[in-house]
Amino acid sequence: MLLEGKTVLITGASGGIGRAAALGCARHGADVAINYLQDQDGADSAVAEIEAMGRRAIAVKGDVSDPDQAPVFVRAAVEAFGKVDVFVSNAGICPFHSFLDMPRDVLERTLRVNLHGAYYMTQAAANQMVDQGHGGALIAVSSISALVGGGMQTHYTPTKAGVHSLMQSCAIALGPHGIRCNSVLPGTIETDINREDLADPAKREYMAGRIPLGRLGEPDDLAGPIVFLASDMARYVTGAALLVDGGAFVNLQ
Numbered sequence: 001m002l003l004e005g006k007t008v009l010i011t012g013a014s015g016g017i018g019r020a021a022a023l024g025c026a027r028h029g030a031d032v033a034i035n036y037l038q039d040q041d042g043a044d045s046a047v048a049e050i051e052a053m054g055r056r057a058i059a060v061k062g063d064v065s066d067p068d069q070a071p072v073f074v075r076a077a078v079e080a081f082g083k084v085d086v087f088v089s090n091a092g093i094c095p096f097h098s099f100l101d102m103p104r105d106v107l108e109r110t111l112r113v114n115l116h117g118a119y120y121m122t123q124a125a126a127n128q129m130v131d132q133g134h135g136g137a138l139i140a141v142s143s144i145s146a147l148v149g150g151g152m153q154t155h156y157t158p159t160k161a162g163v164h165s166l167m168q169s170c171a172i173a174l175g176p177h178g179i180r181c182n183s184v185l186p187g188t189i190e191t192d193i194n195r196e197d198l199a200d201p202a203k204r205e206y207m208a209g210r211i212p213l214g215r216l217g218e219p220d221d222l223a224g225p226i227v228f229l230a231s232d233m234a235r236y237v238t239g240a241a242l243l244v245d246g247g248a249f250v251n252l253q
Contacts, residue, residue: 002231004029007081011035011064011121012091014042016191017219021088022046024223031056033077037063064091064117070124083132086230087125089118090141094193096152107155114159126174135178137230140167142183144245164241171239180238182229187245189217212247
């Protein structure tokens with residue numbers, strides 16, 4: 001029960017890593033506010049699972065790429081639970097596409113969702129934490145792609161480097177307020193964002209073969225690291241990046 005009595009907000013939490021993090025936080029005693037864009041059934045089922053644990057939960061529909069939605073999400077959480085202790089910026093997209101003919105709308109949408117959305121949502125949550133006056137934790141779901149390139153991800157990798165850089169700068173800006181800011185960097189995790197890319201058996205075998213732990217990641221593999229960074233066990237951890245990739249990054253041979 002590392003998060004007992006805490007209120008956690010998570011964007012993009014109707015499925016994938018966000019949903020796993022929401023359930024993981026609830027298992028550790030937190031009340032959870034879920035942001036989602038399209039998958040209402042997924043959001044509703046996550047709320048039901050959390051409530052079945054004896055915790056409180058709400059689902060708030062909103063597009064993180066719209067700056068006006070950030071204060072709406074935070075306000076809804078405060079109205080429901082009275083405060084914001086932890087904010088997890090998770091919402092993201094990765095429509096794979098080649099570089100030389102990258103459509104402008106694909107680049108712009110990826111930037112707005114992944115980077116601008118993280119910025120405005122984090123800013124809104126931070127303002128609420130500062131007003132409350134008792135600190136908090138901000139966590140960004142970055143990616144191993146913040147550290148390595150991808151030929152079909154030239155629009156995506158800069159956004160993931162950006163959200164980690166955002167946490168580093170926020171750690172400095174918000175440290176005086178007792179707000180810790182960290183990022184997790186998942187490796188290849190099987191979610192909707194890469195389901196089509198991993199549908200090829202040969203591609204799956206290649207990707208798994210590069211991972212020292214011998215398997216692709218699952219969304220729940222991120223729940224523990226996020227709970228840790230959200231909890232008082234990480235009370236002296238800020239500006240850090242935690243790789244959660246089964247060892248893929250260090251496997252250079």
